[in-house]
Amino acid sequence: MTVEDCVSFAASIGARGIEILPEQNMRSFPNVTDHEVGAWKDMMARHGCEMTCYDMFLDTKLRSDRLMTDEEQVESIRRDxxxxxxLGIRNMRVLVxxxxxxxxRCVPYAEDLDVHMGVEVHAPWxxxxxxxxxxxxxxxxxGTRHLGLLPDMGIFMKHYPPVWRARFEREGARPEVAQFIVDQHDAKIMAEYTIYEVAVKMKGTPVEVRMAETLRHSPYSNPKRIRDFIPYFRHIQAKFYEMNTDDTDPSLAYDEVVAELIAGGWSGYLSSEYEGNRWVQDVQPVDSREQVRRQHRMFERLLSQRTGEQN
Structure with a gap:
């Protein structure tokens, strides 16, 4: 798919907010030409879409194998x-x-340019x-409203993703060890305890230990705490690893999260971030479009249910 194919597909399912990664998506980056800026705006107009968030990167290590100075980091962020x-975007994702x-030091620039810098709250944070x-x-x-947070929904992992487990079992993890790890995650046992149990007491193989180690990056934040932080949100990255055929997510607590966002009066975009491809591409073709389509049907259902309850 071309970039425009992706935008066209998003528009076709009613997802008209487009999050972009200029460093990957724009050929003339970092010195983006007026022509390319115009082409992007024209493409949005053709599909009835808008650019909602700019994903920045900060290469703190330069090619000369030295770290960027603080001044160089500030200048890089100012450039972004x-x-x-x-580009007419008012939200910028900042790496954690x-x-x-x-x-x-960048806040004065953000305020002058009217861009909200949202620090990505990404697992294991x-x-x-x-x-x-x-x-x-x-x-x-x-006292600024141009610096805050941008939550990645991966922090609300209530259940261990079935696609993760299946991949580790295909690589040789014993089903009983995999089940132990899943049960430990459901019980919210500290990751280090589970890793020790698998590595030492269960004499885990390297694959099994790697599976246990994924628990370090699989937090389940309390959705009830969202409302206290909503004033710091301007955009949300809707991470997911798989969607069931009935348009439900088996791992992430979207039903609880969306309910809290609505109850807290939040208004903004949830931007699909499908990361299940890497867990299934060894055995089957990846259909990212169908996965994203299912997630958006889930959002439509959750929104209609919650707004209907409020009315």
């Missing part, structure tokens, strides 16, 4: 803020490892993690 504004003090709260502290101290 300018392009984000030029960008230091809060660096972002503090969670909304109330001390590192994430440092960004909140900076935003509150500065």
């Amino acid at each position: 803020l300018i392009l984000c504004n030029t 490892f960008v230091r809060p003090d660096i972002l503090e 969670h909304i109330e993690h001390a590192w994430i709260l440092r960004t909140i502290e900076v935003a509150d101290r500065l």
